[in-house]
Amino acid sequence: xxxxxxxxxxxxxxxxxxxGVAVSDPDGLVATPLTTVRRAKGRADLDEIADLVxxxxxxxxxxxxxxxxxxxxxxxxxxxxxxxxxxxxxxxxPVRVVDERFSTVAAQRALHATGVDTRRGxxxxxxxxxxIILQWALDAERATGAGPGRIVGPATGPTEDHDDRGS
Numbered sequence: 621x622x623x624x625x626x627x628x629x630x631x632x633x634x635x636x637x638x639x640g641v642a643v644s645d646p647d648g649l650v651a652t653p654l655t656t657v658r659r660a661k662g663r664a665d666l667d668e669i670a671d672l673v674x675x676x677x678x679x680x681x682x683x684x685x686x687x688x689x690x691x692x693x694x695x696x697x698x699x700x701x702x703x704x705x706x707x708x709x710x711x712x713x714p715v716r717v718v719d720e721r722f723s724t725v726a727a728q729r730a731l732h733a734t735g736v737d738t739r740r741g742x743x744x745x746x747x748x749x750x751x752i753i754l755q756w757a758l759d760a761e762r763a764t765g766a767g768p769g770r771i772v773g774p775a776t777g778p779t780e781d782h783d784d785r786g787s
Contacts, residue, residue: 627679631754633746634700640746642754643676651754653747666710673711680713684720684753709774718757718769
């Protein structure tokens with residue numbers, strides 16, 4: 621296994637109503653659910669995530685990129701890429717997008733297995749999905765020694781390609 625970069629990462633699962641947020645430990649080993657941010661028409665949700673990045677002194681933000689089973693981006697992926705570009709213009713750290721196929725399903729299964737009613741706790745599902753996305757990214761980086769996914773810049777699109785989950 622390759623050594624991972626040190627530093628807190630923020631994981632983000634962007635939805636149309638809510639945004640799940642997770643955080644890693646400073647060693648980049650474990651991701652845990654943090655909070656849920658309500659989507660806003662203006663920049664309030666971007667600013668709230670930027671505040672979390674600053675408060676935690678995060679070195680990077682990792683967003684889940686929804687892709688089809690074939691790996692092709694669809695309308696949801698285009699919306700997340702636009703959000704990632706907006707976030708990259710708001711925070712002072714790199715913003716990456718990584719494959720998030722099955723993260724919500726994995727979150728629902730994990731929560732259901734612990735007795736959480738996922739129909740009533742959508743916010744918890746979103747946070748857990750963000751933690752799963754971030755954990756996949758942390759694991760991929762430790763396995764390969766390279767940052768997972770692609771870095772997205774403000775209104776520039778992806779700038780770096782890597783295997784999204786190290787698989």
